[in-house]
Amino acid sequence: EDQVTQSPEALRLQEGESSSLNCSYTVSGLRGLFWYRQDPGKGPEFLFTLYSAGEEKEKERLKATLTKKESFLHITAPKPEDSATYLCAALSGNTGKLIFGQGTTLQVKP
């Protein structure tokens, strides 16, 4: 069964304290691994797509990486405005369905 698991569920950081969020997946025929940001009361906002193991993408303080079993979202020197829930999702090439993880809620304190 296709499954996506994110850890930790919640993460509290001090401003400037770098860390990583993990997304483990077991998906048949992975076609893409997606990262989204979700602010309270809003819909998810697309951040990155990774298509193959070894691929990396960056946007401001965020960098996403992909291996054959997991993806990481690295946050470098975070700021309070980076506080949000980060969702990852895997697209199955066999079923064509996009499967989401449960998310990691990040809080960055000044």
Added chain:
Amino acid sequence: NAGVTQTPKFQVLKTGQSMTLQCAQDMNHEYMSWYRQDPGMGLRLIHYSVGAGITDQGEVPNGYNVSRSTTEDFPLRLLSAAPSQTSVYFCASSYSDYYGYTFGSGTRLTVV
């Protein structure tokens, strides 16, 4: 561009009532999907469509119907509302499943 527009933003239904959640996009996207989001459960796919006239079931389709008569619109129908359908519903669209989806702002539904 409006992007993905969902209406209503909030709704309270009584058990057994039916209603339609509206979703419209103005980006000429072929792919559209409906998700529900519950605490601790993440986003779960209800139904999706790869183009006008084509729909398929997701992970949790029971109790919901969809149709896609135009590229722009993808309404979600609750046939007979149940308390278990209390959730936040998101509609999303994309050029292809290979690209990131654009999400609407959601409909918060409470069934009493």
